[in-house]
Amino acid sequence: MKRTVYPSTSRIIRPFLRYIARHSRRAWSKTILSLLLAALLVGAVGQLAQLRSRYADLLSSVEVDVRFYYGLSYSKAKALEKSGYVRDPVYLKSYEAASGFYMITLVFTNRMDSLYTEDVTWLEGWDEESAMSANGLYCILPAPFMEEERLELGDEFRINERDVMTHLLEPGQPAPKDQTESLVLRDAKRPKYKIIGRIETEDSQWLAVAPASSFQYFASYLASELYFDSATYKLCSYYDADEFRNYAKELLLTAKNPPELRMDTSAADRLYRNYRLIETLYPISVIAALILGTLLPVLMVLQSKQEAAILRALGWPKTTVLLRYALEQGVLCFFGIVIALLVLLIINGVFSTLSHSAFLLYIFAHFFACVIGVSAVTSMILTKSPMALLQAKE
Secondary structure: OOOOOOHHHHHHHHHHHHHHHHHHOHHHHHHHHHHHHHHHHHHHHHHHHHHHHHHHHHHHHOOOOEEEEEEHHHHHHHHHHHHHEEEEEEEEEEEEEEOOOOEEEEEEEOOOOHHOOOOOOOOOOHHHHHHHHOOOOOOEEEEEEEEEOOOOOOEEEEEEOOHHHHHOOOOOOOOOOOHHHHHHHHHHHOOOEEEEEEEEEOOOEEEEEEEHHHHHHHHHHOOOOOEEEEEEEEEEHOOOOOOOOHHHHHHOOOOOOOEEEOOOOHHHHHHHHHHHHHHHHHHHHHHHHHHHHHHHHHHHOOOHHHHHHHHHOOOOOOHHHHHHHHHHHHHHHHHHHHHHHHHHHHHOHHHHHHHHHHHHHHHHHHHHHHHHHHHHHHHHHHHOHHHHHHHHHO
């Protein structure tokens, strides 16, 4: 029994590749045109995809400051924190306060670096994170003031608002005339703050710091709601800017003294307009590139009708002629794509170029559209007889 031997794939493809190489040398202008067209189209779409990705990254990383001035209460500030629209809150509220005969400015905040850049010596068990989130009457004092008052870490320190006397007197009770008596009355009722940190500053300005969460204790002591002088946030996403404005407006409508909201998105708005333009142009450019990338190879095949007739007259089967044209244009398209990718890799880097799934999908679509378009047109041409093809004008 005879054994049937089938030719290998390389033995089938090799003659086609040799023929394509010879034909490419003869028609070198068309070969270069095919390569350049594929490279230019893929390169242009790739660079547009890169630009689109960069603008998207810029918009996702852009930071929009949200600022409230004069009138944002502690409860509203905490509601904004939990809304999901903003992050990284910074609160500030300052009072001219008193301790004995000394005046000191008490500042409620949740960020030490918004007031001091110097080091802080902490009471054992405390650090900046725990101090700024503490829910109680705690304070951090500057070193010069602590030395003047002979205070140590862990001591309790009474702080009063400078004009607090009106809150301490009973209705109809006359204000004490003697200064010592006034201090005794004030010391009897003013709240005690535990000293948990010493700010190692040499500045003579006495600026005491209290965690923003203790703001509510101070408010209850004065029997009135207090408001931050300023509250600053970072918007979580630029895309939520309009939605956040509406949310803040509804949240603060019931406020007795609604705060002033400042949120400047002009820089991000310019980026967004450019991004939307690129988003609109990208699908249009992909469709145009697919059409052009298919149209030129098809036109080249249509101009080679007589060559196809000669190959048929020489005995080439239809499938062989079809494979020859599809393979030739496929190889040229492939190398054009490779050239474009090499240029894009040099300009943008490997990861940046190959990380865009939409662009990679376009590359495959470009290649297969070229091969399928050429195959379809070649099949249509080969339905005619060789004599009819020889007589047809290109």
